[in-house]
Amino acid sequence: MSTVLELKNVNKAFGGVQAVHDMSFVINRGELAGLIGPNGAGKTTIFNLITGVYDVTSGDIEFKGNNINKLKTFQVISLGIARTFQNLRLFAASSVLENVMTAAQQHYKYNFFEAVSHLGRWKSKESATRKESMELLERVGLADRADQAAGTLPYGLQRRLEIARAISLKPELLLLDEPAAGMNAEEVEQLNHLITDIHKDFNLTILLIEHHMDMVMEICPHIVCMNFGAKIAEGTPEEIQSHPDVLKAYLGEEE
Numbered sequence: 001m002s003t004v005l006e007l008k009n010v011n012k013a014f015g016g017v018q019a020v021h022d023m024s025f026v027i028n029r030g031e032l033a034g035l036i037g038p039n040g041a042g043k044t045t046i047f048n049l050i051t052g053v054y055d056v057t058s059g060d061i062e063f064k065g066n067n068i069n070k071l072k073t074f075q076v077i078s079l080g081i082a083r084t085f086q087n088l089r090l091f092a093a094s095s096v097l098e099n100v101m102t103a104a105q106q107h108y109k110y111n112f113f114e115a116v117s118h119l120g121r122w123k124s125k126e127s128a129t130r131k132e133s134m135e136l137l138e139r140v141g142l143a144d145r146a147d148q149a150a151g152t153l154p155y156g157l158q159r160r161l162e163i164a165r166a167i168s169l170k171p172e173l174l175l176l177d178e179p180a181a182g183m184n185a186e187e188v189e190q191l192n193h194l195i196t197d198i199h200k201d202f203n204l205t206i207l208l209i210e211h212h213m214d215m216v217m218e219i220c221p222h223i224v225c226m227n228f229g230a231k232i233a234e235g236t237p238e239e240i241q242s243h244p245d246v247l248k249a250y251l252g253e254e255e
């Protein structure tokens with residue numbers, strides 16, 4: 001089993017707030033792993049550190065054995081890491097298809113003249129991207145909405161589109177930040193199927209942040225639980241569910 005992502009004693013402080021404290025974990029190739037913890041535990045900060053939005057205060061983040069501490073977001077993406085966001089970041093006025101194509105096109109190289117004239121490589125790449133993007137929309141069940149403005153999709157489908165956009169970047173590692181946020185039980189169930197399907201079909205390694213505990217327990221065989229920036233437990237759903245520190249952390253949240 002080869003390591004895709006490794007955090008080694010990672011710390012991140014925002015002024016006096018220690019958002020991430022001495023965090024270490026390993027995600028192996030092909031895993032579908034969960035990152036859980038109460039509100040403010042530091043989960044999204046971990047994603048922001050991995051994707052170069054923030055620099056670590058100390059510690060190391062490695063992707064396939066290479067240190068990515070100092071990389072900018074676009075460099076992290078080009079290495080094969082894509083993410084979705086807690087707050088949707090779609091182009092609301094653009095069509096569903098255009099949203100996916102815009103992301104997919106980041107892969108392609110053409111010169112200024114070709115881009116302006118829409119000739120040469122631009123033209124052939126554009127039609128290839130359109131075809132690939134439509135296939136992807138079919139895969140995630142959005143093909144019949146291809147021409148609709150993204151902002152007019154029901155919320156659950158907008159989240160689906162965000163996942164399609166991330167996959168269009170052809171990542172090896174996909175980071176999903178609360179993909180089920182705001183969904184009803186039926187939508188969560190459908191999302192469960194989508195995530196397990198794309199995990200398999202696109203040979204992805206996935207790290208998933210989610211507050212829907214039943215979802216994480218059902219689809220993630222490996223779970224890291226954090227609280228106040230630090231890892232408090234790691235293991236299988238059974239181990240996590242019965243871990244005293246996890247129970248205490250979530251009980252505290254309900255008080």
Ligand SMILES: Nc1ncnc2c1ncn2[C@@H]1O[C@H](COP(=O)(O)OP(=O)(O)OP(=O)(O)O)[C@@H](O)[C@H]1O
Nearest residue numbers: 014017018019037038039040041042043044045046
């Ligand atoms: N840019 C920032 N500047 C200052 N503090 C920040 C910043 N980003 C996050 N924090 C703080 O770091 C801590 C961890 O926040 P983070 O958003 O990572 O938690 P989370 O586990 O993702 O929470 P939630 O589940 O509510 O989304 C919080 O105390 C938060 O206020």
